[in-house]
Amino acid sequence: MVLRTGEQYINAIKSRNKVEIYVLGKEVKDVTEHPFLKPSILSFKATYDAAHEEDSKFLARAWSPFINEEVNRFTHIHRSPEDLAAKVKLLRKLSHKTGACFQRCVGWDALNTLYIVTKLMAEKGKKDYYERFVEYLKYVQKNDIALAGAMTDVKGVRTLKPHEQKNAYLKVIEVTKEGIYVSGAKANITGIAAAEEVIVMPTRAMSDKDQDFAVAFSIPLDTEGIKVIVGRQLNDARRMEEGEIDALPYRTNHEGLVIFDNVFVPMERVFMLRDWQMSGILVEIFSAYHRQGYGGCKSGLADVIIGASYNLAKQIGVEKASHIQNKLTEMVLLTENMYSTGIAASLDAIKLCEDCWWVNPMFANVTKQLVTRFPYEITKLSTDIAGGILGTAPSEWDLKNSKLRPYIEKYLQGISDYPVEDRLRMVRLLENVSLSVAFLIESVHGAGSPEAQRIVLNRIYDYDYAEKIARYLANLEKTEFKDKTEPWRQTDTEKISQQKS
Numbered sequence: 001m002v003l004r005t006g007e008q009y010i011n012a013i014k015s016r017n018k019v020e021i022y023v024l025g026k027e028v029k030d031v032t033e034h035p036f037l038k039p040s041i042l043s044f045k046a047t048y049d050a051a052h053e054e055d056s057k058f059l060a061r062a063w064s065p066f067i068n069e070e071v072n073r074f075t076h077i078h079r080s081p082e083d084l085a086a087k088v089k090l091l092r093k094l095s096h097k098t099g100a101c102f103q104r105c106v107g108w109d110a111l112n113t114l115y116i117v118t119k120l121m122a123e124k125g126k127k128d129y130y131e132r133f134v135e136y137l138k139y140v141q142k143n144d145i146a147l148a149g150a151m152t153d154v155k156g157v158r159t160l161k162p163h164e165q166k167n168a169y170l171k172v173i174e175v176t177k178e179g180i181y182v183s184g185a186k187a188n189i190t191g192i193a194a195a196e197e198v199i200v201m202p203t204r205a206m207s208d209k210d211q212d213f214a215v216a217f218s219i220p221l222d223t224e225g226i227k228v229i230v231g232r233q234l235n236d237a238r239r240m241e242e243g244e245i246d247a248l249p250y251r252t253n254h255e256g257l258v259i260f261d262n263v264f265v266p267m268e269r270v271f272m273l274r275d276w277q278m279s280g281i282l283v284e285i286f287s288a289y290h291r292q293g294y295g296g297c298k299s300g301l302a303d304v305i306i307g308a309s310y311n312l313a314k315q316i317g318v319e320k321a322s323h324i325q326n327k328l329t330e331m332v333l334l335t336e337n338m339y340s341t342g343i344a345a346s347l348d349a350i351k352l353c354e355d356c357w358w359v360n361p362m363f364a365n366v367t368k369q370l371v372t373r374f375p376y377e378i379t380k381l382s383t384d385i386a387g388g389i390l391g392t393a394p395s396e397w398d399l400k401n402s403k404l405r406p407y408i409e410k411y412l413q414g415i416s417d418y419p420v421e422d423r424l425r426m427v428r429l430l431e432n433v434s435l436s437v438a439f440l441i442e443s444v445h446g447a448g449s450p451e452a453q454r455i456v457l458n459r460i461y462d463y464d465y466a467e468k469i470a471r472y473l474a475n476l477e478k479t480e481f482k483d484k485t486e487p488w489r490q491t492d493t494e495k496i497s498q499q500k501s
């Protein structure tokens with residue numbers, strides 16, 4: 001089963017018995033046949049097909065020492081800086097194949113996070129979690145499981161701690177010898193209806209009073225007590241029209257609210273239980289992994305937008321105008337900025353243990369901070385180049401109306417080499433990608449809202465050391481320079497990983 005094809009993945013998620021999945025208020029049993037979810041399933045599928053396609057399999061496959069076989073990289077534990085860079089490159093490439101978010105990254109980052117966190121806990125004497133986790137990892141790799149990752153709690157009043165409010169954080173209700181019972185909800189969970197399993201993690205640092213909320217586990221989606229309410233996106237009803245220009249063939253992501261109503265999790269799937277001291281470290285490790293990845297997927301979507309903008313400029317004969325060239329150049333600069341910080345976060349990785357590599361946390365947070373801004377700039381520039389038609393084009397149903405088509409072809413014609421239908425198709429592609437949840441809203445809030453990265457930048461950057469450098473150069477004091485070039489402090493994760501060795 002290692003290295004599934006896309007078809008094998010689709011067959012695996014066809015039938016669900018216990019989970020309840022709701023789309024637009026109605027329960028859906030077969031997610032693979034539902035038009036609302038189909039574009040999302042196709043995007044997931046691309047992650048499987050990539051491991052078999054000649055142009056991408058060198059990135060989409062990796063060797064696993066855990067099962068001594070090649071696995072899909074989406075289940076791989078990074079073993080070198082080059083592995084981390086391959087992640088970013090794979091994500092950029094997959095964006096070209098989907099034009100959308102492909103939804104397997106959160107689960108993948110959760111696997112890598114739990115590998116490190118359970119290992120750190122094992123080094124402090126709690127060996128069970130690590131042993132359970134490695135068994136689970138082998139199962140995921142052997143079966144090429146589609147994972148979602150659920151970190152974000154619904155959080156209620158943001159300024160109150162978990163124990164200070166009701167129903168805002170997922171909670172351990174009961175612990176037995178066999179397992180645990182949990183209740184609560186996780187919000188905005190990418191790809192949840194199309195995933196086979198979900199990995200649940202705490203969303204913030206916790207205190208001893210919050211220990212019932214400090215829990216990490218994995219659970220098959222098809223488990224009694226789990227309910228998924230799939231969220232809406234702009235233009236989503238177009239998917240129900242069964243067209244082939246206005247909505248499909250574009251792929252999308254979906255997100256959902258996942259409700260856990262007294263769900264039983266067997267003990268072999270529990271990877272953290274009331275270890276409140278480790279929840280802050282877990283969040284630090286996960287968020288840096290996830291922020292690094294955005295350098296790949298968002299630069300890949302930007303490539304699609306640049307290509308569509310260039311084509312639309314050609315269709316109306318303006319591609320050589322100096323301001324259009326400047327705008328395209330600016331889009332390239334913004335795109336390559338996001339990508340290069342993601343690559344830097346990978347190649348300047350930090351070795352936390354013999355076989356665990358963590359991304360450079362400063363560069364990872366810079367990557368995501370750029371991603372909170374640049375996609376909006378890129379979308380603005382592409383809207384400028386495409387013209388108002390981006391928001392006003394007739395529908396494919398108008399084009400397919402034999403009475404209207406001659407008028408549309410007559411009045412929307414640009415350079416005669418390009419049929420009007422090509423223009424409409426390209427406009428729709430640009431609209432679906434540049435104004436998508438994946439390129440805009442996810443870029444701001446996915447992997448944490450903008451302020452979350454700025455907090456980390458300030459925590460790592462050593463202003464005192466920078467001040468010492470300035471005081472030295474101003475002849476105000478003698479400075480002992482550190483070995484390290486960058487004026488950076490260590491993260492809590494680095495400190496903890498050094499304490500044990």
Ligand SMILES: Cc1cc2nc3c(=O)[nH]c(=O)nc-3n(C[C@H](O)[C@H](O)[C@H](O)COP(=O)(O)OP(=O)(O)OC[C@H]3O[C@@H](n4cnc5c(N)ncnc54)[C@H](O)[C@@H]3O)c2cc1C
Nearest residue numbers: 106149150151152158188189190442445446447448449451
């Ligand atoms: C498209 C998309 C996909 C996602 N996919 C996943 C996923 O697969 N898995 C997952 O776990 N999560 C996922 N997320 C969730 C994401 O991580 C959260 O959206 C993010 O952490 C922000 O949380 P929030 O949405 O609750 O924002 P909010 O907390 O509601 O933030 C709103 C504003 O309040 C501010 N704020 C929040 N708390 C405080 C405070 N204490 N003090 C001062 N200001 C505060 C924020 O900075 C922000 O400006 C996804 C989000 C999106 C949009």
